[in-house]
Amino acid sequence: MRCSLLSVRFYIILNKHAGSGQAGTLWPQIRQRLVAAQVQYEVVVSEYAQHAVLLSEQFAKRLPDKPRQNWVVLALGGDGTLHEVLNGLSSQHRDYPIPVTYLxxxxxxxxxxxxxxxxxxxxALDQVIQCTHATNYDIGTYNETIKKERGVFTNNLGIGFDAAIIAQANQSRSKVWLNRHHLGSLSYLASALSVYYNQSGxxxxxxxxxxxxxxxNAFLVTTTNHPYFGGGVGIAPDANLKDHRLHLVVIEKPNFFKLLWLAMRLVFKKHLTSKSVHYYQAEKLHLTVPAIEYGQLDGEEMGGRFFDVYAGLTSYPFWFDTTI
Known part of the structure; x- marks a missing residue:
């Protein structure tokens, strides 16, 4: 899919609350840059959880499904905002998917x-507005049969330790302060120790x-689409968004000292050789957990539940140029 820069129009879905309000604070500067670059755009605001799903779904319904359309959906927010936008767009079958991007x-x-x-x-905005063509990247798909939920994920689907950390971090008052000082990943680290003592195998x-x-005795179960989770932790160092593989990492519950040892090995990307760590690469996976455990999708809480989930892959067109 190729079109000239001047013909591209952006449908912006703004989540003002992303990054503990950073997206809303930065929007006037972003808008100023768009105007200066003579970028055509339309903007809508996501007002509540899952609103971006509805907004992107409605946009996909209104835009004709034909080749050489010149709209790109731009999510202004974090991974959660991108997750919602992609799920809204993907819910509508289209022969010509609308490219997506985000800041x-x-x-x-x-x-x-x-x-x-x-x-x-x-x-990142330069990489978006100076892009000249869409690039297909892998995204994960999931079908959770117990609660009959299905959708897509860009980063990872996690069960257990990482999901419990996200659940606790999202309730932490310190997360807002840390995000404002660009230290959001520390909110996850701060929650990890207390979660460890409460998380059973x-x-x-x-x-x-x-x-x-x-x-x-599973403890952490992460199905990922690229190397990172939890704000930059390299859980699957060899994964990438074009290898057409899901990467599953299963860690059995370690004692506290072994957890520290694993954490050190994780920093140096040596954890996959540990005996308590199990690693899979596949196009399709089926995971079952017959106990109530926390789950997460792209850092968004799934709540505590049983799991019977089928994970797979598809591709989607993204609009940014990483060579810029």
């Missing part, structure tokens, strides 16, 4: 890290092809 102004911004999009919003069954593995 990473959230807590974790892991998709930007995985894609090579700048974490500096001004440079649980039974996990992994189905990959004709193979079935059972882990009676």
């Amino acid at each position: 990473p102004i959230g807590s974790g911004n892991d998709f930007a890290r995985g894609a090579g999009l700048s974490l500096n919003w001004e440079k 649980f039974t996990l069954t992994v189905h990959v092809g004709n193979k079935r593995d059972i882990y009676p």
Whole structure:
């Protein structure tokens, strides 16, 4: 898909609350840059949780499904905002999907890290508005059969420790202050120790092809689409958004000292060789957890539940140029 820069129009979905309000604070500067660059755009504001899903879905319904349309949906927010926008767009079957892009102004911004999009919003905006064609990247798909939920994810689907950390961090008063000082990942670290003591091991069954593995003491279960989760932690160092593989990391519950050792190995990307860490690469996965555990999708809480989830891959056109 190619079109000239001047013909591209952006449908902006602004989440003013992203990054503890950073997106709303920065919007006047972003708007000024768009006007200076003579960029055509329309802007709507996401007012509440899941509103961006509805806004992007409505836009996809109104835009004719034909080739060479010149709209790009721009999510102004974090990974959660991008997650909602993509789920709204993907809910409408289109022969010609509407390209999507975002400015990473959230807590974790892991998709930007995985894609090579700048974490500096001004440079990221240049990578977006100077882009000349869409690029297809892998995104994850999920079908959770117990609650009959399905959708897509750009980063990861997690069950257990990481999801419990997100649930606690999102309730933390310190998260707002840390986000304002660009230290959002520390809110996750601050929650990790207290969550460790409350997170019990649980039974996990992994189905990959004709193979079935059972882990009676699973602790952290992360299906990821690129290397990062939790605000820059390299959980799957070899993953990338074009390898057509999901990367599943299963960690069995370690004692406290082994947890510290694993954390150190994680920093140096050596954790996958540890005996309590199990690693899979596959196009499709089936995970079952017969206990109530926390879940998360792209850093958004799924709540505590049983899990019977099928994960797979599809591709979607993104509008940014990481060579800029």
